[in-house]
Amino acid sequence: MSKKVAFLQGNEAATYGALYAGCNFFAGYPITPSTEVAEVMAAELPKIGGKFIQMEDEIGAMAAILGASLAGSKVLTSTSGPGLSLKQELIGYGCIAEIPCVIYNVMRGGPSTGMPTGPSQSDVMSAKWGTHGDHPAICLTPASVQETYEEVIRAFNLSEKYRTPVMVMPDEIVAHMRERVVFPEPGEIEVVPRKAPTVSPDQYKPYDTSFGDVPPLAAFGSGYKFHVTGLNKAQDGFPTTKAELVQAEEERQVRKVDANVDDIVQFEEYQLADAEVVVVAYGSTSRSARYAVNVAREQGIKAGMFRIKTFWPFPDKQIKALAAKVKGFVIPEMNLGMCSLEIERNAQGKAPVLGIFRVDGEPINPDQILAKIKEVK
Amino acid sequence: MSRYELRFSGAGGQGLITAGIIMAKAASIYEGKQAVQSQSYGPEARGGASKSEVIISDGPIDYPKITQCDALLAMTQEAANKYSHDLKEGGVLLVDSDLVTTLPKGNFKTVAFPIINTAKNDVGREIVANIVALGAMVALTGQVTRENAEKAVLSSVPEAFLELNKKAFSIGYEKALAAANA
Numbered sequence: 001m002s003k004k005v006a007f008l009q010g011n012e013a014a015t016y017g018a019l020y021a022g023c024n025f026f027a028g029y030p031i032t033p034s035t036e037v038a039e040v041m042a043a044e045l046p047k048i049g050g051k052f053i054q055m056e057d058e059i060g061a062m063a064a065i066l067g068a069s070l071a072g073s074k075v076l077t078s079t080s081g082p083g084l085s086l087k088q089e090l091i092g093y094g095c096i097a098e099i100p101c102v103i104y105n106v107m108r109g110g111p112s113t114g115m116p117t118g119p120s121q122s123d124v125m126s127a128k129w130g131t132h133g134d135h136p137a138i139c140l141t142p143a144s145v146q147e148t149y150e151e152v153i154r155a156f157n158l159s160e161k162y163r164t165p166v167m168v169m170p171d172e173i174v175a176h177m178r179e180r181v182v183f184p185e186p187g188e189i190e191v192v193p194r195k196a197p198t199v200s201p202d203q204y205k206p207y208d209t210s211f212g213d214v215p216p217l218a219a220f221g222s223g224y225k226f227h228v229t230g231l232n233k234a235q236d237g238f239p240t241t242k243a244e245l246v247q248a249e250e251e252r253q254v255r256k257v258d259a260n261v262d263d264i265v266q267f268e269e270y271q272l273a274d275a276e277v278v279v280v281a282y283g284s285t286s287r288s289a290r291y292a293v294n295v296a297r298e299q300g301i302k303a304g305m306f307r308i309k310t311f312w313p314f315p316d317k318q319i320k321a322l323a324a325k326v327k328g329f330v331i332p333e334m335n336l337g338m339c340s341l342e343i344e345r346n347a348q349g350k351a352p353v354l355g356i357f358r359v360d361g362e363p364i365n366p367d368q369i370l371a372k373i374k375e376v377k
Numbered sequence: 378m379s380r381y382e383l384r385f386s387g388a389g390g391q392g393l394i395t396a397g398i399i400m401a402k403a404a405s406i407y408e409g410k411q412a413v414q415s416q417s418y419g420p421e422a423r424g425g426a427s428k429s430e431v432i433i434s435d436g437p438i439d440y441p442k443i444t445q446c447d448a449l450l451a452m453t454q455e456a457a458n459k460y461s462h463d464l465k466e467g468g469v470l471l472v473d474s475d476l477v478t479t480l481p482k483g484n485f486k487t488v489a490f491p492i493i494n495t496a497k498n499d500v501g502r503e504i505v506a507n508i509v510a511l512g513a514m515v516a517l518t519g520q521v522t523r524e525n526a527e528k529a530v531l532s533s534v535p536e537a538f539l540e541l542n543k544k545a546f547s548i549g550y551e552k553a554l555a556a557a558n559a
Contacts, residue, residue, distance in 0.1 A: 007402040007412075117418055177415040177441050178398060180405045290439040366440050 004183040010148045010175040011036035011078075014104055014168065015044065017152030018076045020184070021191055023102075024050035025073035027064035029057050029083060032116040033172045034106040037078035058083035062090040062103075069099050070228060072194075072219030074156060078104040081123055082113060084130065092131035093230045094165040095253065098207070100194065100217070102155045103167045106175040107283075107334075109361055118361025119172035121283055122335035127167045128312050134250055136257035138264060139167040139312040141282040145179040150189065151309070157192035158264060162256045163214050169311070171334060173284035173363060197224060206237040207249070213256050261313050268307040271297065275304025276327045277376045280319070280343055282308040285332045285364050292369035303373050308339070319346035328376035332356040332364040352376065379435050381520050382443045385510070386428040386460045387452025389418055392507030395533070396450075397429030399511055403521040403529035404433045410520075413441040426455060433520050448518045450510055452492065457481050469517050471510070471553065488517060490556045496545060505545035508534075512549025517557060523550060 008016070015037050018026075026041040038054065045052040051068070055061040058079055065075035079087060084105045094101055107123045109115030127139035138158055142148040152168055159166040197204050197216040204224040208215045215235075218224035227237035232249060234240040257264065271293055272278065281289035286307045296303035306322060308315060319342075323329075328351050331340040340355040347353055356372050358364050383400060385393040394416045401414035413432045419425030432438050448469045451457035454477050457470075461481035464470060470481065474489035481487075492513070496506035508530060515526040527546055534542045 005406065007398070007406050173415060173441065177413055178401060179413050180411070284441065287439040287441060291444075294439075363442055365442070366444065 003185065006181050006183070007178055008145055008181045009036055009178050010142075010145045010170050011106070012040055013145045013149040013181050014078075014152045014170070014175075015040040016181075016183070017149040018102065018156065019044060019048070020149075020189065021153045021156035022074045023076045023156065024048065025065065025068040025075045026050070026077065027053040027055050027061040027068070027075075028077045028079065029055055029061050031058070031080045031083045033108055033175055034078045034080045034083075034104065037076075037104060041076070058086040059090060062087040062094075065101050066090060066094055066097070066099050069101050070220045072222065074100075074160070076102045076104060078106070080106045080108050080116075081110040081120075084123055084126060088126075088130040091165055092133060092135060095131065095135035096133075096230060096232070097228050098163045098215070098217070098253065099165070100159040100163055101165050102152065102159055103165060104152065105167055105169050107169055107171045109359065115361045117172070119284065119363060120334045120359065120361075121171050121285065122338065122359065123169055124282075124311050124335070125338045127169060134254055136162070136164050136254050137167075137312040138162070138164065138257060139169055139310070141308060141311045142168065142170050142174060143283055143286045143307065143309075144174065145177065146181050147309075148174060149181055153189055153191070157190065160192045160194045161214070162260065163195075163217060164253075164256060169283075171283040171285075177284075201225065205235045207233060207235045209235060209252065213252050213259070257313055261317075264310055265313055265315050266309040267315050267318060268309065269304070270307060271304035272306065272322075273304075274302055276302040277304070277330060277373050278322055278326050278328075279303065279305045279330045279332065279369060279373065280308065280339065281305060281332055282311060282339065285334060288364050288366045289332060289369055291366035292373060295366065295370055296373050301373060311339075314342050314346075316346050319343055320348075323347040323350040326351050328352045328354060330354050330356070330369060330372045330376065332369050332372070334358050334364065380438070381433045381447050381518070382445065383431045383433070383448045383450075383514065383518060383520075384428055384443055384446050384460055385431070385450045385514070386426075386456035387450075388456075389425045389427040391427070391452050392504075393427055393450070393452065393510075394418070394429040396507040396511040396514070397431050399529045399533050400514065400521070400526070401431045401433070402533065403515075403526040404431075407525035407528050408521045410435060411438055413438045415441050426459070428456070428460065448514060450514055451477055452506075452510065453477070454479065461485075471513055471517060473510075486557070488513070488553060488557045490552050492549070495548060495552055499548050500541065500545045502541060505541055508542050508545035509549035509552070512546040513553030515546075516550045516553040
C-alpha cells in the first residue's frame, strides 16, 4: 500500500507530527514565523476532541500547557524569539516541577522584534540558558520538512520519557519552506507514553525517586495526592529548604539528561571517514553545507559535514573525537557565533574553528562555505 | 544531477507565493520529481517586495534557495531590476508587459505579455493573474507536464473556483507559447 504524501510547510508538518505523537492540547499566541502551527492546530484539534486555546500572551500560553500537561494531556506551544523570551520563566517552572511539554520555537532575526520574516539561528543559546538556574535542556534542530515532522514526535517522546520540557527549533527557512512529506502509518514510529504510577493513590509521591531518576507522573485530579510548586521541593512535592535534599534534587533533574546523552543526542555524519575539513552545521544551514561539501569533493578537497540534529545536549563526545583528527572546523550559522563557542570548547585548541556568521536575514550560501573550507590549511 | 531553479517575483498580494507552491507541488507530488519551495517577503501583508523560489531536481535537493536562476517571473519593474542579475545564460525571463516597461538586458530569452490584463479581460477576474502566470511558466520551462501542473492547480484552489483557475491556467499557457514564438 502506498503511503499518504503531502506537500507541506515545515510548520504544518510539525503540527501533524505533534498529532501523531498524541498531542491533544495546544495553547499559543500567534507570532510570525510560527503562526501556521496555531492555524493548523485550531483546525485539527477539535476534530479529535482536543483543545486549542489562543491565550492572551505567550506567558499565559506557556502556563496553560504546563497546567494541561499536569492534568494528563500531551501538550504543545509554538512561538518565535520574542515569545520565547516571555516563556522563559515558566520554562524554568516546567524544568523544576518536571512537567512534560514541547515548545516549538521558529528562529527569526532578533533580539527583540528584530526581523520577523527573516531567518536566524540565534535562539540556540536561549534554549539552554534562557531560563535561570541549573536545569536540564533538550533542543532539536531539524533541517527538512520531513525531519521536522519526525523530530517533533521525538521531542514528545523525550519529554515524556525524561519528564521535562523539550524544545524544537527550526530556523525560519525550514519552518516556511515546503517539501514532500511521507506520513508514517500509525504504529510505525514509536510513541512513548507517560510513566504512570504503580502505587495506590494515597502512597503516591509526585517526585518519588525510588522509581529512578524519572518519577512516575499521575494526572492531576485523577485521585492521586499531588502538590506542585516552583520552589525546591521534597519527594511529596511540598517546598523544602533542607540542604541535602535540595542538592540531590537539583542534581537528579540535570542528571536525567546528562546520564542519557547517548539516548538523546542524534547527528548525521556526511563524508567524514577521510575528512580533513569538517563543516559543523544545523538546520537549513546544513543544506548549504552539504552542497558546499559536494563541490569541495569534486575539487579534490577532503571535506565532510557533521550535522547537529540534537543541539542540546551538545554532541561533546563526537566533536572532541573529530578535533583530535581533523585540520579544522568550519561553522556556518545565522548568528554571531553561538555553536562556534561550543565547538571551540570541545576542540580545546586542537583544531582551528573558522566561523561564518550572518545576521542580515539572508541565508548562508554554499559559495561562502566553500570559500571558508579553502581557508583551512 | 539536474537542478532547475525558478523564481516568482513581484509585489505582496499578487499571489506569487501560491504560484510557486503549485509549481513545486506539481513537480513533487504529480511529476515524481523532487521539489523545494521557499519564499521571502517583508513584514507588510501587501505591497512589499515578495518572491517565491522553487528548486526542481531528479534527486535530493540540499540548498533550497537560488544559486543561478533558470527561469524568472517578474510581475513588477522593481522585481525585474532586482532579480534578473543571477539569471542564467540561456535562461528565461517572463514579465508582465504592462508593468515591466524597461526590460533587463542579458543573455536570456525574454517573454512578455500583459499577464494581469489577460486575467482581467480574457479570464474575467484579475485575482487569477498568478495562475495565468503559472500557466505561462509551466509552458516556458517544461519542468512539469501541462496535465500534472493542471492537477496541482485544481488540488490547490477552492472548489467553487475550479473552472476559473483551469481557464486562467490554460490561457496563460497558450499566451506564453504564442508570445515566445512571436
